[in-house]
Amino acid sequence: MTSVDALSATFSALADPTRRGILARLAKGEATVGELAQPFDISGPAISKHLKVLEEAGLVRRGRDAQWRPCRLRAAPLQGAAHYLEGYREFWSESFDRLTDYLLLETAPTPGPGKKHGKSKRKRR
DSSP states (O other): OOOHHHHHHHEEEEEEHHHHHHHHTTOOOOHHHHHHHHHHHHHHHHHHHHHHHHHHSSSSSEOOTTOOOOOOEHHOHHHHHHHHHHHHHHHHHHHHHHHHHHHHHSHHHHHHHSSSOOOOOOOOO
């Protein structure tokens, strides 16, 4: 799978709130399918389908330990998604800085004629 395909699979898997909930639970440690199903009001087969999507995206690995089949989080694909999103952090940070500067200019007190300090002028829309 190429990195773009892996990234698409990761974001596709993360698009569903149930799958995000499963990953949040697995971030605390491995769990069985039954344990993962407990907080959700869906069937066992539905949980299995969600797990299959997560496995195909490389986010979950299912093991075998005798009768116990634990699921484990694989965080490497999440690192790829975080790296991709990190590129936008600077954009958002700069955008918020510009917005802050604009809002400070708009609400700064402007002295009226013959006054040293006056109330701020606000544009009426």
